[in-house]
Amino acid sequence: MTQGIQWDDFDEALAAVRDVGPGSHYFGHPHTQANFEKAFFIPKLFDNNSIEQWYADGSKDIKQRALDHARRLLAEYEEPKLDVAKDEELRAYIDRRSREIPAVDALNEEY
Secondary structure (H helix, E strand, O other), rough: OOOOOOOOOOHHHHHHHHHHHOOOOOHHHHHHHHHHHHHHHOOOOOOOOOOOHHHHHHOOOHHHHHHHHHHHHHHHHOOOOOOHHHHHHHHHHHHEEEEEOHHHHHHHOOO
């Protein structure tokens, strides 16, 4: 969507219309198969099931699905491994800067 309308395959799309003709569908046409994933955006958290299936699955609205997804991501999070030498270097930098930067309450009095 951010790229705007793309016309680069317009001739191929028109050829698909001629190939399929009236009264049929495009789902099996090679042009549709090649372009379906980039032409349609369906967010992961949307529920496109029927209302009956939605009820059977617990009637979760988008807010609940988002909270469940966020909680699952947090539960599955694994801290990435950091090279021990880099970790020590970063901690030394933080310690040094903590000593060099004045406390907030001292800013107006000393500086």
